[in-house]
Amino acid sequence: MRIAITGVAGFVGSNLTERLLERGDTVRGIDDLSHGTLENLGPLIHHPSFRLDQGTILDPVALQTAFSGAEVVVHLAAGKIPRHGDALDTLLINGEGGLNVLRAVRECGVRRMILASTSDCYGRNPNVPFNEESPSVIGSPKVRRWSYAVSKMFEEQALFAFRERYGIEGVALRLFGGYGPRQNITWWGGPQSVFIGAALRGEALEVHGTGQQTRSFTYIDDMVEGFVRAIDTPAANGEVLNIGIDREITIENLARMISKMIRPNEEPNVRLIPYETFGRYEDVERRIPDGSRSEAILGFRAGVNLEEGLPRAIEWQRGTMQRLGLL
Numbered sequence: 001m002r003i004a005i006t007g008v009a010g011f012v013g014s015n016l017t018e019r020l021l022e023r024g025d026t027v028r029g030i031d032d033l034s035h036g037t038l039e040n041l042g043p044l045i046h047h048p049s050f051r052l053d054q055g056t057i058l059d060p061v062a063l064q065t066a067f068s069g070a071e072v073v074v075h076l077a078a079g080k081i082p083r084h085g086d087a088l089d090t091l092l093i094n095g096e097g098g099l100n101v102l103r104a105v106r107e108c109g110v111r112r113m114i115l116a117s118t119s120d121c122y123g124r125n126p127n128v129p130f131n132e133e134s135p136s137v138i139g140s141p142k143v144r145r146w147s148y149a150v151s152k153m154f155e156e157q158a159l160f161a162f163r164e165r166y167g168i169e170g171v172a173l174r175l176f177g178g179y180g181p182r183q184n185i186t187w188w189g190g191p192q193s194v195f196i197g198a199a200l201r202g203e204a205l206e207v208h209g210t211g212q213q214t215r216s217f218t219y220i221d222d223m224v225e226g227f228v229r230a231i232d233t234p235a236a237n238g239e240v241l242n243i244g245i246d247r248e249i250t251i252e253n254l255a256r257m258i259s260k261m262i263r264p265n266e267e268p269n270v271r272l273i274p275y276e277t278f279g280r281y282e283d284v285e286r287r288i289p290d291g292s293r294s295e296a297i298l299g300f301r302a303g304v305n306l307e308e309g310l311p312r313a314i315e316w317q318r319g320t321m322q323r324l325g326l327l
């Protein structure tokens with residue numbers, strides 16, 4: 001199959017590309033390398049069935065070139081939750097970029113688009129686990145973290161509007177806390193990347209807020225499996241599907257677990273950082289997916305637990321930080 005991927009040099013994109021090339025697909029990717037790296041793609045760069053365009057999804061011409069001849073587009077390029085800057089990049093990349101991607105999908109005659117959406121769309125809804133019909137409970141417009149959820153919800157709505165009007169097949173996957181090799185090693189990659197880095201360097205693990213907020217961390221192999229099935233399964237057309245493991249852990253316990261894995265003989269050095277440090281912030285207290293709909297439609301449920309996945313993520317990050325001279 002001929003597949004085009006936006007954000008191909010990122011965490012999900014590079015792992016998904018590897019899997020698709022292994023099974024014989026042709027992959028053409030576009031990435032502006034703002035948060036992904038050529039190193040993530042490694043030897044895949046020279047694979048005869050792979051091609052990388054360095055460009056932005058804010059450029060409609062670049063998208064048309066990248067999508068030409070594709071049967072399926074997987075849209076991964078995104079701005080994430082702005083913790084330290086303003087919300088404009090997130091809104092522009094996901095809003096304007098998302099519409100550009102859909103227009104190019106239509107103009108290039110692409111049959112199906114898979115959108116990487118997020119568990120953040122459930123917002124502050126206190127009723128866990130979340131199924132795909134659970135309401136989105138979004139906080140104050142003055143809190144910039146919600147720009148991410150709102151822009152992803154816009155992309156979901158736009159995907160289904162294009163499906164309705166133009167007959168493009170659409171699938172939105174709501175991803176829950178991915179981790180594993182090739183993840184960005186700064187806060188952009190998520191708390192686990194930051195905790196692993198701090199523990200490897202022997203520094204304090206900085207937990208935002210009380211640390212009692214929970215998340216469900218999903219290993220990259222489970223995420224890639226979700227995308228592959230969303231590409232292949234006809235019945236996924238028109239669906240929003242959770243991709244995530246249904247086990248929650250508090251962020252403080254995640255920090256302790258990582259610390260114990262890296263420094264088994266030391267007491268974890270966890271420091272709580274108040275949210276006020278990065279402006280007005282609202283956190284999500286609990287986040288657990290209900291995986292039954294994705295299991296029914298895609299025939300699969302995420303299953304790699306932290307005890308199995310974290311050591312692999314740690315070893316990859318150790319190697320990467322050593323190579324970059326950070327250890």
Ligand SMILES: NC(=O)c1ccc[n+]([C@@H]2O[C@H](COP(=O)([O-])OP(=O)(O)OC[C@H]3O[C@@H](n4cnc5c(N)ncnc54)[C@H](O)[C@@H]3O)[C@@H](O)[C@H]2O)c1
Pocket residue numbers: 006007008009010011012013030031032033034035036037055056057058075076077078079080093097116117118119174175176177178179183184190
């Ligand atoms: N990883 C997770 O835990 C998670 C959770 C929920 C949702 N998601 C979503 O899944 C997708 C992939 O996430 P990821 O973790 O691989 O992120 P990532 O940041 O590692 O990868 C995204 C890639 O998109 C590229 N990119 C960003 N802006 C671009 C632009 N304007 N034009 C072209 N390329 C651009 C970046 O350089 C990067 O390589 C994103 O849409 C994200 O919102 C991820």
